[in-house]
Amino acid sequence: MAMTVEEATRIVTPLYEALNRPAEKDVGALLAKAAHPDYKSYGTNQDFMTRDQLAQVFSGIGKAIPDLRWTIEEVHPIGDDKIVVRGNATGTPVGEIFGAKPTGKSFETISIDLFTVRDGKLAQAYHVENWVDALEQMAKK
Template identity: 30%
Template sequence: MSTAQNKDLLLKYNKEVIEKGDMAFFQQIAATDFINHSAPEGMSNKIDGVIYFFSAIIHTALTDVTVKVLDMVAEDNKVATRKEITGIHTGPLFGKPATGKKVTIKVIDIFTVFDGKLKEHWGENNFASVIQSLH
């Protein structure tokens, strides 16, 4: 795939998986041997871990989830994005009861794409500080 096609795949991932919570779409675009190198300790670093994170954590605790891609860079089979994920805290999140506050999670992701599928992920985010700010 071209870098333009890889970027398009990542835009779809951000819209369909993160924003809309479509985990069936994630299963379609992830390689069967997908690995998340940034999975939190105790969470699967495979496809099921990503599904759990977005369906059981993000989309359970937040409503009106949106993703704003601020920057995207692609080279060879790698695509990096800098983005903001926002939502309203309307459900429990790691022991923090709903506050009704708008939260913004800042993320930098790098994915590798092979044969049109997401193969590997590395990421950095401010999720821990977002959780700490909920009181």
């Protein structure tokens, strides 16, 4: 049976909640609520992070971007085990991010995530964010 938008949104929301001001939250607990212990988050077709590694990355980004806000713009369930999410991220870094020093300027960028669901939790994700554009926005004078 096909997953509804409401079911898909309920499944992915804790992961995105972990990305909203992550320095102020128990990111590990939110990711545990959303994802299986063997969750894999792919940034390329081969390279992935585990759920615990992802929690560390989210926390590190939260320290560099304390006002990080990641919103869910669209949720599209596909069949009974896939979810596509279009997200939007905004923030103003106060620490180094991807090798760039903070400039006091904010960014806004898009994200696309393709999740596989198993037993009502996230099992894996393939994700793309446009960090190049975000860094360019922060560097503009």
